[in-house]
Amino acid sequence: MFNAARSLIKTKKVQAILGPHAWEESSLVADVCTQAHIPILSLATDSTPEWAMLRWPFLIQASSSPNQRSQMKAVAAIVQSWEWHRVTLIYEDTTNSASNGVISHLSTALREVGAEIDQLIALPPFPSSSFSEKLQRLKGEQCRVFVVHVSLPLAIHFFAKAKKMEMMTKDYVWITTDTITSLIYSLDASAISSMQGVIGIKAYFPETGPRFQEFTKKFKKKFSKDHPEEKNHEPGIFAVKAYDATWAVALALGGAGKSGGQEIIEKISSTDFNGLTGKIRFNGRKLAPSHTFQIVNVIGKSYRELGFWTEGRGFSEAIDQTVFYNSSMQVLEQVFWPGGPRYTPKGWTVSTEIERLRIGVPTGSMFKQFVNVEHDDQTNRFSFTGFSIDVFKATIERLPYDFPYEFVPFDGDYDDLVKQVHLKQNFRGVVGDVKILASRYQYAEFTEAYTESGLVMVVPVQLQTNRALLFMKPFTTDMWILIMAINIYNGFVVWLIERNHCPELQGSVMDQIGTLLWLGFTTLFSLNGEKLHSNLSRMAMVVWLFVALVITQSYTASLTSMLTVQQLQPATRNIETLKNSNAMVGHGKGTHVPTYLKDVLGFQSTNLKNFSSPQECAQALKSGEIAALFLVAPFAKLFLAMYCKSFILAGPSYKIGGFGFVFPKGSSMLADINEALLKVAESGTLGELENSMTGTECLDMESDHGNPTLSLNSFWILFILTGGTSTVALVFYVILGKWKFSHMLQHKINWRLILAMLSKNYQLRPEHHVTKCPIGGVL
Template sequence: MKFMLHILGIFCCLCSCALGQNISVRPNVVNIGALFALNSTIGRAAKVAIAAAVNDINNDSSILAGTKLVVQMQDTNCSGFLGIVQVADLVEYYGWKLVTAVFIDDDYGRNGIAALGDELAKRKLKILYKAAIKPGAKKSEMAAVLVKATMMESRVFVLHANVDSGIAVFSLAYNLSMTSGGYVWIATDWLSSYLDSSPRLDMGLMSIMQGVLTLRLSIVAPEALNRKPSSPSNANKKLYTAIWPGETTTRPRGWVFPNNGNDLRIGIPNRVSYRQFVSVDPQTGVVTGFCIDVFVAAMNLLQYPVPYTFVPFGTGRENPSYTELIDKILTNEFDAVVGDIAIVTNRTKVVDFTQPYIGSGLVILTSVKKQSSIGWAFLQPFTIKMWCVTGMFFLIIGTVVWMLEHRVNDDFRGPPVKQAITVFWFSFSTLFFAHREDTRSTLGRFVIIIWLFVVLIIQSSYTASLTSILTVQHLSSPIKGIDSLIASDEPIGFQVGSFAESYLVNELGVSPSRLKSLGTPDQYKEALDLGPKQGGVAAIVDERPYIELFLSEHDKFAIVGSEFTKSGWGFAFPRDSPLAVDLSTAILTLSENGDLQRITDKWLTSGSSASPSDDLDADRLHVHNFAALFIICGLACIVALAIHAGILYRQYTLHVAAASGPLSAAGSSRSHRSSLRSFLSFADHREVEFHKSANKDHAAIAAGGSSSGVSFTSSNSTNTSMSR
């Protein structure tokens, strides 16, 4: 109410001054302009108050005596708020996740910092700490605020204050060594503009504030600026290399470990089983294990010291719930969680994980039986399709060789039954290189050479596969994978504290009544030995690293199927923690320099993790294993038959021409050429008969007599074939 009365009084004074200059001529309308930052608290309140005051004045005719008051309000879009947007863009551009806001704790300061927080939130950044300075504070009070701010992680300071307070803050920061290497100060635009030309500053402080603390940099990427044509308007927008505090061109990280004297509280699972990953000595409290060694090695690679303390979580009687362990970060009981923590979707929504340091995924562990060799084991090296394709090629090769050898080789002639038997015998005897028939044609030998090479490869592969099948004990299980396990309706085991339980229930729809919690490898073995009919389980679903450790000591069990989830283990930190980023880089370094593998070899041993069904299938030979050989052999057959057909057709043409003679009728010649039966009869005869007949015909034609060539007609083909 007082604010509105003040506004009303101000307007009355303004109107009186405006109207008092010329009483005799009273205007109908008095226009007054008002400039406010409408995005600020004051601006929003003033807008409402001014509108109400104008309405009251115009409704009371005794104030302006019939003159109407019009107030035109404009948003100043003040440089302070434009500067806030630019500051947020600058912080985002340089990759700083956290900032410390230093401001005067009045309406203007609070509104500016609130606007900054909103702009940073749009870019998934945030204000880590708000260093509020009371209006009219003494230098000692300002210094206390700045000292407290230096104990926080962020080294990026955004100053939002009036000129006098800003100068005082800068002077104190300089005296507190807060302008050295690693610090970044960003002032809002109105203060930056003042610093550009202010005569009130001595040259030393001016240099510090302009060259070190106040970044007047373009936030537009150099690539974007360079693509634009040069012009006077954008010549000043080019982004030059910044000289950061400490006279360096290296961009400050913008974050350090907080210097507040407190160690990081690192929560670790107090495991009961699989203590190779994390182990806490109940007597001395010493923490060891694979995960611990990886964490310590990564921390040693950081460029700044980070004091920390391991805090065990769990009763020590059973493995703790990892979901509850992660929740301790949300309640600030732990600053981080280290251990065999699987990176799963639900957890990534509440915490940040480092780069995975070991691969993981859910697999199925079950009992397997040794598969003895059966009487039909000799068929197992080839798949059914492979047997069919191989047999078909034996017949194809036999037929092709018969076609190429029939006219020149007596071994491939005779009665039809004898020739069919020869084709089958020759085909399959090549498997043992025991074929008695000789090949005389060049094309036939060409095909046989390629085929014998294919047979050699197939025979050698078959022998090796059969040897493996007969000598290696294969394992079998009725459960082949996650689908058959879900469909079986039999009990399923899982490790206490693992996310496997929630995944089976929520993602795969397994009934909770089917699940049985197991805590130790001995319980794994006992439950699998008993089986579902005696109170045990049909299989256990757990992460691969645990299962591989279990299999290194138990060979009666095996992994069936493949991993049905893909994840890894990482270290958990609060959201937007810079430590998660730095440790991820350190983990990658450990992987590249071989230290991660050495730690793995120290703590973990590889077990038999192959799938039994995959073992047998890996020994079997498929068609695609010999696809190239079959294609080459098929092409050789096609080429040989094409050449043979061309030669045969040419001989037949010459034979017809010789048999017709120069005086033969044209109709008789056409009849011979078009007769398929005559061509087949010609192809069935020996090639030597063709040569003899051709020689006699040439001799008769030369003597002027008629041709006495042999007539290969259908009438005598049957009779002559009986003598071949």
């Protein structure tokens, strides 16, 4: 290539050279052209690096190569659409592959969507036996999403080898960049069959318009004449780019006269016209890159166009002003994946080199309800039970793929267990009551906490001593006021109706007030129905007594409950009291809680005591050996469920991490585990497992719902009933009284004459008979 360029310059006296499409060849020609001051228009598909533009001032990038940064963003958008989190980049190990920034651009773009590069695989420029070794290693890894950025000839050999090794099947994802995808149209049937299911990204240019159609017609006619053996006569991307580059040179030479190469360079750089690939405009001797990409899917004998991706907008089914854009590729047509269209690859699988992941389980849990490891001597097998084990199993069941694992017991310190995950010596994860601590993050990563977080203080209970006014507690203040008011009102109605029948209901004002109050409140305990003369007062009294019976029975039941049930109060309310009294406090196993008590809460190390079981803790609290016990929130909840009548929480909850599952740093399964764990919580399964562990008795010691105070909400209908009945009786009494008074006035004179005549004939002698009054007196 070097000699051919020199020959053209010397013998043909060329004024410009349209360079080859391979970057290595273009760089060789650029050396010759720079020495001769002859412009070279490179048609290389890769973007020309900046250092090359400085080294060869007569080099022009005439190929509208896609912007590498934009292209890697398109790759990242595809990865995000299907919720993949790791990809493996396979690139060609040439002088410009890494320098073009493909690795850095892809890494940045993936990081922006919550993904990352799992591995970098460099392939030699020419096919070799190392292909099989590299593919075999990739086959044994967990990541199943591969981005391939190599030249087309290398891609043909690579995919043929991948198909032979059964890596173009279910669970695999292959994404090719523009260097391959733009030339897929030129591949034969054998090469296409090796790439079934591949998703490709290529620079987009409109293939419509009369000018393009005319070019296509002439190209096909010329190509079929020169190459009759070829079946595909369609113009490819190189033909279109070469056509536009030729037009750029022709326009520059037409206006440059017989000047040298520098003027031609300037004319080409200022070129501005509409070519077949779009707007042809140079910026710094580089053709403006494309920011719109076409997404294709290799299927059958060729490929299918799925849609487009535009930087800053997203995916769309077409390119126009009214089209709807979406951030997810799933709005495009259905993808035909390797292995079939109905199964969307998850992008990750368990390593085939490890049959089962070894999950470490600590054997020294303080509460066996969380983690319990037992050994069967007869079968020499371990059994693993407990809340943490059940949560992990429920989480694994919600993963979208198989996750083979085995539990392995670990008898040792929790920190050492986490470190072994970091070193990958024995375990690939940890399940148990392992606290999420900042100090442990340097060794491993944690899932989201599956328990409450916090450190709490548990203390003995003491009975409530201030019970002098306990008899007032069954009713609220409003209830007491209304009871008094309704009694006075009902007593007044009965007194008003019965006072004409019983002289003892009359008398001085003070006597009548006392009688009224006495009459009102004695009805709560007895009914003087036989002593009442009016049916109206009897009606009011019956309803009144019914309401009084309901109220008194409710009061008696509530007061009995309050007297029987212990009112629990914490013996110690805060840590300041403990520190001032130099009291001993206890804590569970481990190093973090005592460190927190000393460094954060300010306890003396001599006042701290370690316990390894809840029974020891309970005995120490009851005997007074310790004044308080500090436990993490999930342990405290279980402890109080076990000893609900002896201990209670006191003081605030101090924020520390909850319990989580442990995995190696950078684990590709962590995001899926977190998602599955969230599904367990949202479905209610997590709450059900927790309730089955703690039970339903005495779960909330601070609740006041055991002895509720009775309020008007429970009795307002009864008060309306008795008050309404008494009011009706009062209204009827007033109406009847007015009628009797009017009738009496009409006959007043006649009655006086009759009485006068009778008094003259004989002396009236009244009979002494007993008249019962509502208050129990006798007339």
